[in-house]
Amino acid sequence: MRGLIWLRTDLRLHDNSALFHGSSECRDGLIAVHFIPKTLHLQTHYNQRQYQLLDTQLKSLQLALNDLNIPLLVNIVESMDDIPAQILTLMQTHQIDTLYFNERYDLTQRTQDRATVQLLESKDLRSKQYTDHVIAPPNELLTPKDKPFTSQSAFKKAWQGFLRHATLHTLGKIEKQPMMLTQSPALPPLPWPLETINAPWALTEQHGLTLLRQESHHHWEQMDPQTYTRHTHQLHALFAHLTTGLISPRQFIRMLMHGEHLQNKVEVDKWFEILIAREFDMHIMYHFPHICGGHDFLPHTQTLPWKREDTLVHAWQTGHTGFPLIDASMRCLNQTGYLSEDLLQASALFFTKILFLDYRLGEAYFAKQRLDHDFGSNNALWQYCASTGAESVIYSRIPQPARQSEVFDNQGEFIRTYCPELAEVHATQIHDPHMHIPSLAKENGYPQPIVDYASMRKKTLYHFKALNKSYKTITHVGV
Secondary structure (H helix, E strand, O other), X not given: OOEEEEEOOOOOOOOOHHHHHHHHHOOOOEEEEEEEEOOHHHOOOOOHHHHHHHHHHHHHHHHHHHOOOOOEXXXXXXXXXXXXXXXXXXXXXXXXXXXXXXXXXXXXHHHHHHHHHHHHHHOOOEEEEEOOOOOOOOOOOOOOOOOOOOOHHHHHHHHHHHHHHOOOOOOOOOOOOOOOOOOOOOOOOOOOOXXXXXXXXXXXXXXXXXXXXXXXXXXXXXXXXXXXXXXXXHHHHHHHHHHOOOOOHHHHHHHHHHOOOOOOOHHHHHHHHHHHHHHHHHHHHHXXXXXXXXXXXXXXXXXXXXXXXXXHHHHHHHOOOOOHHHHHHHHHHHHHOOOOHHHHHHHHHHHHHHOOEXXXXXXXXXXXXOOOOOHXXXXXXXXXXXXXXXXXXOOOOOOOHHHHHHHXXXXXXXXXXXXXXXXXXXXXXXXXXXXXXXXXXXXXXXXXXXXXXXXXXXXXXXXXXXXXXXXXXXXXXXX
């Protein structure tokens, strides 16, 4: 039997379900293929920044697969719509009878998967799909009434129960094929201009495996502050590797479970919470596919009169809002492709609740800039901040930026790093320099605040109170 492995956000050799099963079952030859659409702005998985770093991983994976007599083809296509026909052509050209791939859960790729499977079936060709991107498949983890979970706390309990019976063992080695069906061509150049990214880590499988080994041997309860900081940074890097498919969720969980016997479980529990939230976001995306088309999770919030003012959007994107924590956060994201979860949320809340801009504009910008971008998690972040998503909170989520800044960057070190105009400002003044030292801020070229926080907060509350009143009226009359 001959097989074709369709690789997507799973460009790894180890613990890859489709690749493992394909190599075990196909002893007459195996080919792997990865497609890069030119229309990445229409994609819901990798973005151009991720691909720029993943280019190194593709080269490394191609060499590793060549040693196993498995050629890796990387094909540039105009759009995702071209992929099913290209898969069929590859299978017919090389007399391949079975396609192997790992399931994805966003609407675009699910639609593409169905189209591919149907096309192959019409030609009497087979396909095999595997759960590899999550631990709990969305169609298996449901409420007692067979409904999807919309509460993360209820989902967490069910997910933990599922985990107790889940198979988390390491998949075996990839079988070397007796012969090579074709030679691996040189990888094509990426079809867009490259940019300089001061990325905080490499996006390669080898880097992910190195971090996994290091974390599995850490004694987390015995760390000094410096080691703890490095360890936290490594866990963030590992989660980014999980997001981009360079390590599997099984590998990540096994690393966490290794730390469960240690005295201090706070860090382990924190990362389990983050992992569970990721899977919850995937399940929401699967069961409520309308969110993949730019729609609110909550239907009644579609009437919110969001603004789409280019001047405000540009100031936020470039880090020139006049609010130091927000500006430092956006400049950091632009330069490095990465921002911590707290600062991502602070920036998104500022965009939606203070500027009252359409969250879809901010969501799209994060999708282009983040090296750890994943549609499900990114959409959940923005819909939560906009109070249009699952478990959204309206009135309490309008934070004061200066107070947030005091909490997240008390000494102003992060702000000084990315806002050099404020490098000489004291920690007690840096969170609101225009109030404390307006002349110095102006002299050094730091921008004036683009909006007045107090008045914008009142306007946001007005819109949400009106929405709430309207929703209660509609619910009361049974419409």
